[in-house]
Amino acid sequence: xxxxxxxxxxxxxxxxxxxxxxxxxxxxxxxxxxxxxxxxxxxxxxxxxxxxxxxxxxxxxxxxxxxxxxxxxxxxxxxxxxxxxxxxxxxxxxxxxxxxxxxxxxxxxxxxxxxxxxxxxxxxxxxxxxxxxxxxxxxxxxxxxxxxxxxxxxxxxxxxxxxxxxxxxxxxxxxxxxxxxxxxxxxxxxxxxxxxxxxxxxxxxx
Numbered sequence: 001x002x003x004x005x006x007x008x009x010x011x012x013x014x015x016x017x018x019x020x021x022x023x024x025x026x027x028x029x030x031x032x033x034x035x036x037x038x039x040x041x042x043x044x045x046x047x048x049x050x051x052x053x054x055x056x057x058x059x060x061x062x063x064x065x066x067x068x069x070x071x072x073x074x075x076x077x078x079x080x081x082x083x084x085x086x087x088x089x090x091x092x093x094x095x096x097x098x099x100x101x102x103x104x105x106x107x108x109x110x111x112x113x114x115x116x117x118x119x120x121x122x123x124x125x126x127x128x129x130x131x132x133x134x135x136x137x138x139x140x141x142x143x144x145x146x147x148x149x150x151x152x153x154x155x156x157x158x159x160x161x162x163x164x165x166x167x168x169x170x171x172x173x174x175x176x177x178x179x180x181x182x183x184x185x186x187x188x189x190x191x192x193x194x195x196x197x198x199x200x201x202x203x204x205x206x
Contacts (some may be wrong), residue, residue: 026070036059044083052091058137066142073142081143083097088139088150094130096157099128107168112193117203119196122165125179129158129206162204173197 044054058080065077106121115123131156141147176194191199 004015026074030075031154036042037079041083042079050090050094052085052087055084055091055135055139062140062142066140075133077142081141081146085146087180088141092136092150092153092157095128095132099125099157099161100164102128103164103168107172108174111173112196114192114196114199119169119200122169122200122204125161125165129154129161131157136200166201166204169197171196173201 040057048056055068061080062077065071065074067082103121104123110118110119110121110198118126134155136150141150173194176191178198
């Protein structure tokens with residue numbers, strides 16, 4: 001009876017000590033990362049405004065932390081999210097403005113030369129939207145609510161930009177119709193520019 005009691009106490013102490021040891025390792029790691037955070041914050045503060053060279057740092061650290069069950073959503077991981085979230089929002093803001101400007105300037109100079117199912121401006125638009133979505137997706141943002149917010153914002157942005165592309169293309173199409181082009185015979189062939197406009201609208205709606 002005494003032996004059983006002693007064995008039980010030994011196992012209890014062993015499990016408690018093991019749990020404490022595990023907690024100490026996690027705390028030690030958090031202390032290490034808190035010291036790293038001081039240097040990281042200083043370096044980030046010295047970066048020029050609106051520079052995106054620091055995003056690879058976030059990706060490396062976040063990819064490591066999100067796969068570590070002990071450090072995932074821990075103190076340093078939370079600090080990392082709070083530090084980079086404003087940068088991500090700022091980046092998306094600037095990209096949205098840049099894409100809108102490129103649509104406006106692009107359609108002013110558009111020559112409506114066929115590029116598959118696209119024109120030069122729409123090709124550039126779709127590439128930029130895809131690149132932005134890939135960038136946000138590759139961040140693997142750890143906070144679910146903020147990640148959903150970014151996803152929803154990019155969807156709305158893409159809808160607005162594509163709608164603008166369709167509107168500008170339709171305006172150009174109507175202008176070509178007003179040039180006096182008429183159906184002279186059953187052999188009438190649409191100008192290649194108008195074919196390009198139709199292709200852009202159909203591709204954008206898909």
